[in-house]
Amino acid sequence: MHTEDAAPLRIGGVDIAPDTRTVIELPVTRLYTHTPVTIPVHVHRGRRPGPRLFVSAAIHGDEINGVEVIRRLLKLPLLKRLRGTLVAIPVVNVHGFIHRSRYLPDRRDLNRSFPGSDRGSLTARVAHLFLGAVVRNCTHGVDLHTGAVHRENLPQIRANLDEPETARLARAFGAPVLLNADLRDGSLRQVAAELGIPILIYEAGEALRFDELSIRAGVKGIVAVMRALEMLPPVRTRPLPEPTVARSSAWVRALQSGVLRATTPLGRRVAKGDVLGVIADPFGERELQVKAPGSGIVIGRTNLPLVNEGEALYHLAQFDTPKAAAAAVERFQAVQTDTPDPALGEEPPIV
Numbered sequence: 001m002h003t004e005d006a007a008p009l010r011i012g013g014v015d016i017a018p019d020t021r022t023v024i025e026l027p028v029t030r031l032y033t034h035t036p037v038t039i040p041v042h043v044h045r046g047r048r049p050g051p052r053l054f055v056s057a058a059i060h061g062d063e064i065n066g067v068e069v070i071r072r073l074l075k076l077p078l079l080k081r082l083r084g085t086l087v088a089i090p091v092v093n094v095h096g097f098i099h100r101s102r103y104l105p106d107r108r109d110l111n112r113s114f115p116g117s118d119r120g121s122l123t124a125r126v127a128h129l130f131l132g133a134v135v136r137n138c139t140h141g142v143d144l145h146t147g148a149v150h151r152e153n154l155p156q157i158r159a160n161l162d163e164p165e166t167a168r169l170a171r172a173f174g175a176p177v178l179l180n181a182d183l184r185d186g187s188l189r190q191v192a193a194e195l196g197i198p199i200l201i202y203e204a205g206e207a208l209r210f211d212e213l214s215i216r217a218g219v220k221g222i223v224a225v226m227r228a229l230e231m232l233p234p235v236r237t238r239p240l241p242e243p244t245v246a247r248s249s250a251w252v253r254a255l256q257s258g259v260l261r262a263t264t265p266l267g268r269r270v271a272k273g274d275v276l277g278v279i280a281d282p283f284g285e286r287e288l289q290v291k292a293p294g295s296g297i298v299i300g301r302t303n304l305p306l307v308n309e310g311e312a313l314y315h316l317a318q319f320d321t322p323k324a325a326a327a328a329v330e331r332f333q334a335v336q337t338d339t340p341d342p343a344l345g346e347e348p349p350i351v
Contacts, residue, residue, distance in 0.1 A: 013114035050084025061096015066144025069218035112186035141199040155204035166198040172228035173221040176332035244325040246317035269326035
C-alpha cells in the first residue's frame with residue numbers, strides 16, 4: 001500500500017505528474033454497435049505529496065446520488081489547496097448507468113465480482129480493470145451507494161470499525177449512524193481490506209432518485225475525510241454531532257401481501273411493538289399492522305406501497321442507547337440544512 005504521493009502515479013497507461021489535473025478514459029469494451037465504452041477517471045494531483053484517495057460512485061449503475069456528489073466535489077475551489085491525490089470515478093458501471101440498471105448486461109453484480117479477471121465475464125473484467133487501475137494506486141477509498149429501487153436509506157457509513165484508521169475516518173465523515181458491517185464475498189470493500197486500504201461505504205437515498213440532504217451530506221463527509229487525512233487544510237467549524245455505532249441491524253418483512261400504508265419515516269426512533277405501518281387488501285377488508293420486533297432507529301425503508309409477503313419493509317438498527325442515536329439523527333439533519341460550509345460553495349438545492 002502506498003503511504004505517500006511522491007512515488008510515480010500511472011493510471012491507464014498515463015503518467016500523472018504532481019500539480020496536475022486530468023481525465024483518463026479507461027477502455028472497457030465496445031458495444032455491439034462498435035461504439036467504445038470507457039470509464040472516465042478524474043485525477044487531481046496536488047503539488048505536495050500526501051495520501052491518495054479514490055472516491056467512486058455508480059458501481060451499481062442505478063445508484064446515482066453519488067454521481068452528483070462527485071460532480072459537486074470536483075467543482076470545489078478548495079481543491080486548489082489539495083495535498084496528495086484525489087481520484088474520482090463518477091460512474092464505474094457505465095453499462096448499468098446508461099440502462100438505469102443495477103447490473104451489467106450479463107446480469108452480474110459488480111460489487112460481488114471483485115477481484116475479477118481479465119478473462120472472465122464482462123462484469124469480472126470491469127472489476128479487474130477498476131481494481132488494477134484505480135484501487136491498487138490508492139491508499140484510502142470512499143465508495144458511494146444508495147438503497148435499491150424503491151428503497152431509501154438514511155445517510156450512514158458502513159465499514160470495518162474494528163480497524164483503527166477506518167474507524168477514525170468513519171467518525172470524521174459525520175454521518176449520524178455507523179454500521180460495523182461484515183465483509184461480503186466479492187465486494188470492493190473486501191478486496192480493499194485484503195490490500196490494507198481503509199475504505200468507507202456511504203449509503204444514502206434511493207436508486208434512480210436525487211436526494212438533496214444525502215448529496216449535501218456526502219460532499220461534506222468526503223471533504224471532512226480529506227481534512228482528517230490532511231489532504232485539505234483544517235477549518236474551524238462547529239463540531240459535528242457524534243455518530244452512534246449500531247450493534248446490529250435487521251429488516252422487518254411483510255407477513256402478508258397487500259398495500260402498505262407506511263407511517264414511520266427514516267430516522268425515527270421506535271420501541272418494540274410500535275406500529276410502523278399497516279398492510280391491507282385494496283378494499284381495506286383485511287388489515288395487518290407492521291410492528292417493530294425491537295427498539296431501534298429506522299435506517300432504511302421501502303417507498304413502494306405494493307408489497308408481497310416476505311418483502312423487506314423497514315430496516316432497523318439496534319443501539320445500546322437508542323435515545324442518543326435518535327438525537328444524533330436529529331442533530332445531523334439540522335446541521336445539513338442550517339449550517340452551510342462556505343468552503344463547499346452553494347448551489348440551488350435539488351427539489
